């Protein structure tokens with residue numbers, strides 16, 4: 062299933078070892094969890110205005126296929142996930158729910174009521190097609206601090222979705238959030254564009270950022286734009302403990318089913334942890 066046909070990674074001509082540290086860096090690392098983001102099941106549902114396909118059903122299927130958690134982003138404009146989806150996900154799932162949201166007063170109140178396992182604070186711009194970058198913690202730390210405290214007080218594990226930049230990582234540690242999620246979108250774009258220089262630079266930034274974050278006591282997650290063909294170099298970063306992946310898995314489900322797509326992604330992540338790269 063992961064042959065070279067149509068594989069954008071293969072077109073880079075860049076052996077994976079060129080962007081990895083020597084040896085098998087993740088060999089002795091703990092496993093890397095897979096959080097399945099089901100937002101875009103809701104995108105398809107909303108295209109027709111009815112109840113089908115149900116993102117909660119997709120989340121339960123993901124759970125049955127071995128997902129370690131479910132991620133859902135309640136956007137302010139409700140373009141995909143809606144309030145009632147979040148309530149049902151919280152009530153019906155047995156695995157952890159990671160509630161992605163902007164740190165607005167409205168969203169903080171919803172999350173305090175929902176009491177998810179985790180909250181990932183993300184930047185949001187109403188007209189963007191998707192989350193284009195990480196939070197700017199230097200600009201927003203005054204508003205983020207109370208949100209992090211209130212959400213932590215109800216037991217949510219708060220993570221901050223940031224770019225792999227030293228200043229942002231140090232600020233995340235100062236803000237007292239236990240987790241960061243590194244935005245992998247720029248790395249994913251470099252892989253798609255087969256831009257070797259950008260690919261190496263973005264991967265180095267993620268690897269060094271993950272090392273720094275762990276040294277500061279932060280748990281490191283990563284996500285955005287990850288696919289079968291770019292996931293392994295990120296999963297091979299030993300400090301990365303969780304990957305959140307959505308759009309590609311839901312798209313690939315059209316071709317191989319959601320269960321097949323999740324199982325293949327889990328295998329690629331597990332193989333990367335043991336140095337068995339594609």
Ligand SMILES: CC(=O)[C@@H](O)[C@H](O)COP(=O)(O)O
Pocket residue numbers: 098100134136161183190191192222284285307308
């Ligand atoms: C923060 C993030 O990366 C996710 O929210 C993911 O991108 C899915 O949501 P959108 O596609 O609406 O950005």
Ligand SMILES: NCC(=O)COP(=O)(O)O
Pocket residue numbers: 098132242283284285286287305306307308309
């Ligand atoms: N936080 C990233 C996420 O949940 C999934 O992003 P994507 O795979 O949909 O780009």
